[in-house]
Amino acid sequence: MRNILIIGAGKSASYLVQYFLDKSSAENLQITIGDLEISNAKTWIGNHPNAKALKLDIFDKTARQLAVQNADIVVSMLPARFHIEVAKDCLTYGKHMVTASYVSEEMQALDKDAKAKKLVFLNEIGLDPGVDHMSAMQVIDRITESGGKMILFESFTGGLMAPESDTNLWNYKFTWNPRNVVLAGQGGAAKFLQEGKFKYIPYHRLFRRTEFLEVEGYGRFEAYANRDSLKYQNVYGLESVKTLYRGTIRRVGFSRAWQIFVILGMTDDSYNITGSENMSYRDFMNSFLPYSPTDSVELKLRYKLKIDQDDIVWEKLEELNLFSNKKKVELKNATPAQILQKILLDSWTLSPEDKDMIVMYHKFGYELEGKKHQIDATMVCTGEDQTFTAMAKTVGLPVGIAALAILNNKIQTYGVQIPTKKEFYEPILNELKEFGVIFNEKEEKYFGYNSLNI
Amino acid sequence: MRNILIIGAGKSASYLVQYFLDKSSAENLQITIGDLEISNAKTWIGNHPNAKALKLDIFDKTARQLAVQNADIVVSMLPARFHIEVAKDCLTYGKHMVTASYVSEEMQALDKDAKAKKLVFLNEIGLDPGVDHMSAMQVIDRITESGGKMILFESFTGGLMAPESDTNLWNYKFTWNPRNVVLAGQGGAAKFLQEGKFKYIPYHRLFRRTEFLEVEGYGRFEAYANRDSLKYQNVYGLESVKTLYRGTIRRVGFSRAWQIFVILGMTDDSYNITGSENMSYRDFMNSFLPYSPTDSVELKLRYKLKIDQDDIVWEKLEELNLFSNKKKVELKNATPAQILQKILLDSWTLSPEDKDMIVMYHKFGYELEGKKHQIDATMVCTGEDQTFTAMAKTVGLPVGIAALAILNNKIQTYGVQIPTKKEFYEPILNELKEFGVIFNEKEEKYFGYNSLNI
Numbered sequence: 001m002r003n004i005l006i007i008g009a010g011k012s013a014s015y016l017v018q019y020f021l022d023k024s025s026a027e028n029l030q031i032t033i034g035d036l037e038i039s040n041a042k043t044w045i046g047n048h049p050n051a052k053a054l055k056l057d058i059f060d061k062t063a064r065q066l067a068v069q070n071a072d073i074v075v076s077m078l079p080a081r082f083h084i085e086v087a088k089d090c091l092t093y094g095k096h097m098v099t100a101s102y103v104s105e106e107m108q109a110l111d112k113d114a115k116a117k118k119l120v121f122l123n124e125i126g127l128d129p130g131v132d133h134m135s136a137m138q139v140i141d142r143i144t145e146s147g148g149k150m151i152l153f154e155s156f157t158g159g160l161m162a163p164e165s166d167t168n169l170w171n172y173k174f175t176w177n178p179r180n181v182v183l184a185g186q187g188g189a190a191k192f193l194q195e196g197k198f199k200y201i202p203y204h205r206l207f208r209r210t211e212f213l214e215v216e217g218y219g220r221f222e223a224y225a226n227r228d229s230l231k232y233q234n235v236y237g238l239e240s241v242k243t244l245y246r247g248t249i250r251r252v253g254f255s256r257a258w259q260i261f262v263i264l265g266m267t268d269d270s271y272n273i274t275g276s277e278n279m280s281y282r283d284f285m286n287s288f289l290p291y292s293p294t295d296s297v298e299l300k301l302r303y304k305l306k307i308d309q310d311d312i313v314w315e316k317l318e319e320l321n322l323f324s325n326k327k328k329v330e331l332k333n334a335t336p337a338q339i340l341q342k343i344l345l346d347s348w349t350l351s352p353e354d355k356d357m358i359v360m361y362h363k364f365g366y367e368l369e370g371k372k373h374q375i376d377a378t379m380v381c382t383g384e385d386q387t388f389t390a391m392a393k394t395v396g397l398p399v400g401i402a403a404l405a406i407l408n409n410k411i412q413t414y415g416v417q418i419p420t421k422k423e424f425y426e427p428i429l430n431e432l433k434e435f436g437v438i439f440n441e442k443e444e445k446y447f448g449y450n451s452l453n454i
Numbered sequence: 455m456r457n458i459l460i461i462g463a464g465k466s467a468s469y470l471v472q473y474f475l476d477k478s479s480a481e482n483l484q485i486t487i488g489d490l491e492i493s494n495a496k497t498w499i500g501n502h503p504n505a506k507a508l509k510l511d512i513f514d515k516t517a518r519q520l521a522v523q524n525a526d527i528v529v530s531m532l533p534a535r536f537h538i539e540v541a542k543d544c545l546t547y548g549k550h551m552v553t554a555s556y557v558s559e560e561m562q563a564l565d566k567d568a569k570a571k572k573l574v575f576l577n578e579i580g581l582d583p584g585v586d587h588m589s590a591m592q593v594i595d596r597i598t599e600s601g602g603k604m605i606l607f608e609s610f611t612g613g614l615m616a617p618e619s620d621t622n623l624w625n626y627k628f629t630w631n632p633r634n635v636v637l638a639g640q641g642g643a644a645k646f647l648q649e650g651k652f653k654y655i656p657y658h659r660l661f662r663r664t665e666f667l668e669v670e671g672y673g674r675f676e677a678y679a680n681r682d683s684l685k686y687q688n689v690y691g692l693e694s695v696k697t698l699y700r701g702t703i704r705r706v707g708f709s710r711a712w713q714i715f716v717i718l719g720m721t722d723d724s725y726n727i728t729g730s731e732n733m734s735y736r737d738f739m740n741s742f743l744p745y746s747p748t749d750s751v752e753l754k755l756r757y758k759l760k761i762d763q764d765d766i767v768w769e770k771l772e773e774l775n776l777f778s779n780k781k782k783v784e785l786k787n788a789t790p791a792q793i794l795q796k797i798l799l800d801s802w803t804l805s806p807e808d809k810d811m812i813v814m815y816h817k818f819g820y821e822l823e824g825k826k827h828q829i830d831a832t833m834v835c836t837g838e839d840q841t842f843t844a845m846a847k848t849v850g851l852p853v854g855i856a857a858l859a860i861l862n863n864k865i866q867t868y869g870v871q872i873p874t875k876k877e878f879y880e881p882i883l884n885e886l887k888e889f890g891v892i893f894n895e896k897e898e899k900y901f902g903y904n905s906l907n908i
């Protein structure tokens with residue numbers, strides 16, 4: 001028997017655990033799921049003979065180290081900041097490790113020791129980062145190996161709702177950490193390259209500078225720029241590209257409405273509103289508008305943001321009960337972002353039968369024999385319900401597949417890794433196809449950002 | 455002879471030095487001006503028999519302490535962060551100290567020791583903070599002493615150009631640190647009280663939420679909110695007020711045009727633009743706009759910000775040569791804010807004969823015997839030229855007057871102080887009148903923010 005320890009059995013663990021359980025007999029796996037709430041862990045495994053739940057407090061060093069010692073590989077599904085202590089234990093006891101998080105500086109610092117001990121510490125093997133790295137590098141490597149020179153790379157990902165569950169005016173519900181959605185784009189200007197020019201978008205303009213994307217069979221989407229697209233230049237070996245852009249996908253119209261929150265200051269997480277616990281949603285809205293003894297919150301908002309009364313964004317605000325005098329904030333001295341998150345959770349929480357949908361879209365522009373070419377690759381993946389979401393699938397399956405591949409010595413590149421090398425992406429992308437995570441490639445006329453190319 | 459040491463002989467020292475020199479014979483003053491550039495110090499004193507220039511590096515501890523030892527009082531006109539070392543020396547050698555800067559935490563920590571040694575460490579005795587504290591507290595004290603209850607306090611200050619020198623479309627030139635002008639309003643939402651409601655304005659809306667102000671004989675001004683008005687509630691003893699607002703004055707239309715820089719992201723000081731040294735002003739502008747092989751920077755900007763071609767803001771941009779291909783940024787890997795500052799300095803630098811103008815406007819609302827009242831107090835002060843500016847006058851004279859009053863034992867409240875007490879403000883405001891720094895008071899119908907009160 002080979003022992004797999006999964007630490008952190010949150011929402012996204014459904015497909016990951018299922019994958020291991022399904023493989024457990026054939027692959028001789030014993031799965032241990034450790035979580036502070038043992039009931040979380042138990043939910044996933046039922047009475048499966050090859051799995052057990054473990055109450056595990058990762059701040060209890062003795063218990064944590066004992067759990068790591070008993071494993072052959074450790075999968076950490078903890079929030080990113082907690083990986084490092086687990087990683088150090090893995091180093092101490094000589095265990096491989098897999099996470100879906102970005103490589104932190106502390107994690108990177110373990111690279112040499114992990115290599116020396118012939119351990120694989122594989123990170124960024126979820127959806128984004130993860131599936132994006134692998135699916136992009138597969139095409140980039142193919143282009144460059146055939147003599148092409150990359151000139152454009154754009155990549156977009158979004159966690160949305162499947163058409164049948166897309167039931168609100170925002171075309172959006174939370175399938176991932178709501179706090180990250182509220183704070184998205186903050187912390188500095190977005191930076192990217194367009195046709196050789198560096199471009200910068202401040203946070204308060206980010207949601208007004210969207211790009212449109214069409215996915216066959218799914219219609220039109222929009223994308224806003226991620227914060228720093230430029231760091232992917234080195235990671236993907238794209239030093240030659242003139243255009244480099246990464247973005248987040250939403251349904252068309254989401255960003256224009258979200259911009260209202262940004263402009264008013266409702267996404268600010270840097271200060272606390274005194275007495276917010278006694279505020280109605282309407283009071284909250286009003287605190288970002290000038291005082292008036294006569295004019296309504298509605299009119300002040302319309303006037304300040306120049307919103308026509310028949311503009312669809314208005315209905316989006318009403319749908320969230322933002323003008324309600326009855327709905328109360330309740331949170332004590334909360335930041336605007338915390339209050340907004342609470343308001344959105346009222347409306348944007350998945351129902352049990354809701355199906356989510358992941359959309360990923362890459363554009364690859366390249367020169368070959370003096371001609372410009374473009375390949376567009378798209379992937380759409382739909383969830384089954386509130387538990388078996390497309391998000392959990394596209395995050396959890398790559399993690400599970402990678403962990404098993406490491407256990408079976410199919411991956412032998414040691415140290416702190418991300419899955420940009422063929423050794424990682426080929427087997428994992430292949431196996432993902434069996435689960436319906438499939439990229440459709442299409443050759444397009446090279447367009448870039450140059451309308452003269454049309 | 456009493457020895458006065460002035461450390462830091464920058465632009466704002468003109469009136470301060472002049473004041474001491476004029477008083478030096480009658481008051482038996484020996485003035486020493488210490489500056490890293492001895493030529494700066496010499497400029498101010500010519501061959502005056504009662505003054506001498508000293509080359510002084512404040513990081514040279516021995517030299518600094520020697521200079522402090524030889525003084526009876528020390529006036530620090532250094533940038534705020536450098537006061538603390540001088541203050542510690544003053545404590546060591548038992549010398550009074552005066553600065554025009556906000557009290558830092560480190561400075562406040564010296565309070566007890568300064569009191570024990572019967573030393574006055576007077577801060578915030580320039581224009582803003584300084585004249586604002588004194589002129590506000592004089593009226594507030596009078597209102598409360600006569601049984602009135604403060605319900606509203608609004609205070610506005612601006613450093614502008616006198617009408618005869620107001621020669622550009624922005625009605626603005628730099629009379630103070632240009633960097634502070636470019637970064638004004640950043641670092642968090644503006645917070646204030648209006649009729650009992652907390653109000654918040656995010657930075658990217660600050661310049662679109664201005665208030666209008668009328669000053670008799672000078673016409674209309676606008677003001678945008680300062681960052682945190684609420685801290686003045688305790689400082690001024692205004693716990694009862696329903697409205698508390700502090701703002702910065704500009705001529706009408708400045709803020710609407712400035713908003714273009716804010717929206718584009720040109721005031722961002724948090725990242726560096728690669729290769730900025732080779733950019734033209736036009737390239738700089740273009741880096742905040744989408745790429746297009748055909749559309750001009752002008753059209754993209756007009757379209758993105760919805761600016762009509764005959765809008766006056768457009769001429770304001772043109773006046774700054776922002777669309778010039780010839781003008782070069784030259785600064786290496788500079789932040790957007792640094793580049794914008796450079797561009798503005800081309801156009802907004804004072805000519806030798808330019809006269810600046812300080813405008814201060816306070817509104818005091820109070821209840822007395824069941825009725826609401828309002829007093830508006832305004833002060834306008836005009837400079838003589840590029841050197842003897844209204845800014846230098848209103849910053850330097852209060853500092854000088856206060857220092858002499860301390861030297862003459864007219865002020866005997868020891869410790870780390872700001873001039874909110876009568877002992878400080880009465881003699882200083884009285885003497886300021888002789889120099890034309892005069893507040894005009896007018897009783898107004900109480901208005902507040904309530905248009906029903908009209």
